[in-house]
Amino acid sequence: MNQKVKHLVLAAMFLAIGLVLPLLTGQIPQIGNMLLPMHIPVLLCGLICGWQYGGLIGFILPLLRYVIFGMPVLFPTGIAMCFELMTYGLVAGLLYNNLSRWQCIKALYRCLILAMLAGRVVWGVAEIILLGFWGNGFTWQMFLSGAFLTAIPGIVLQLLLIPTVMLALNRTGLVPFKKASSTSKKESQP
Numbered sequence: 001m002n003q004k005v006k007h008l009v010l011a012a013m014f015l016a017i018g019l020v021l022p023l024l025t026g027q028i029p030q031i032g033n034m035l036l037p038m039h040i041p042v043l044l045c046g047l048i049c050g051w052q053y054g055g056l057i058g059f060i061l062p063l064l065r066y067v068i069f070g071m072p073v074l075f076p077t078g079i080a081m082c083f084e085l086m087t088y089g090l091v092a093g094l095l096y097n098n099l100s101r102w103q104c105i106k107a108l109y110r111c112l113i114l115a116m117l118a119g120r121v122v123w124g125v126a127e128i129i130l131l132g133f134w135g136n137g138f139t140w141q142m143f144l145s146g147a148f149l150t151a152i153p154g155i156v157l158q159l160l161l162i163p164t165v166m167l168a169l170n171r172t173g174l175v176p177f178k179k180a181s182s183t184s185k186k187e188s189q190p
Contacts, residue, residue, distance in 0.1 A: 001171065011053040012183050018061045019068065026071065036154030038062065042085045042161055046093035047108070050101035054089025061085055076130035084123035091115035104177055108163050116155065120147035 018041040028129035036059055048053025062072055062081040072078045092115035096107065124143045131138045148155075169175035 007049040007053055011049050011057050013047055014049070014053075015040040015057050015061060015064070017041040018057065019065055021079060022065065022071070023069075026069075033150055034153040035149060035157055038081070038085060039088060039119075039154065040161060042089045043092050043158065044165060045111065046089035046115070047096050047111070047162070047166065048169075049093070050097050051090045051093030054093040055086045058085030058087070058088070059083070059186070061066070076127060079130060080123050080126040082181035083126045084119045087122040088115050088119040091118045105163055105167065108166055109159070112159060112162060118160070120151075123147060 018038045021037040021041065022032055025035055025037055042054060042058040044063060059082045062078045063074075065071060066074050066078050072081055089163045092111050095111040095114060095125060124138070124147060127146075128138045129144070166175065170177050
C-alpha cells in the first residue's frame with residue numbers, strides 16, 4: 001500500500017478515535033479533564049504518521065468535536081486546545097520520525113515528554129492571549145493547575161499506554177522501530 005494512503009487512512013482513524021474516546025469520560029467532566037482522552041490519538045498520530053498528520057489532526061479534532069458534540073466549549077478552551085493538540089502532534093512527529101536516529105523506547109519517552117511540555121506551554125500562551133482579549137487574566141496558578149496538577153492522571157496514562165501501543169505495533173511489525181544505519185553506528189563509535 002502506498003505510504004501516503006496508509007498515513008491518510010491511519011490519520012482518519014486517529015481522528016475518529018479522538019472523536020469517540022472522550023465520550024467514554026464525557027459523562028463526568030472532571031474525569032475527562034484528568035484523563036485527557038483526545039491527547040492519546042493525536043500523540044499516536046504524530047508518532048506513527050508523522051508531524052504533518054499529527055499537527056493537522058491535533059488542530060482539527062477539538063473544532064470537529066465542538067461542531068458535532070458541542071464540546072469542548074469553543075472559547076477559550078477549544079481554541080486553546082487546537083493549538084495545544086497541534087503542538088503535540090507536530091513535536092512528537094518531528095522528534096520521533098525525523099530527529100531520532102534510534103527509534104526505541106528511550107527515544108519514544110524523550111519525544112513524548114518534550115511534546116507534552118511543548119503542548120502545555122503553547123496551551124498556556126494561547127490561554128493568555130485569548131483571555132487577554134476579554135480582559136480576564138490567566139494566572140501562573142491557573143497554568144500550573146490546568147497544565148500539570150489536574151492532568152497528572154492523563155500524563156501517567158499517556159506515558160504508560162502510548163509506549164505499550166508502540167511496542168505492540170513494533171512486535172507485530174505494523175509500525176517497526178527504525179534501526180540506525182550502518183553509517184550511523186560507525187559515526188557513534190569513538
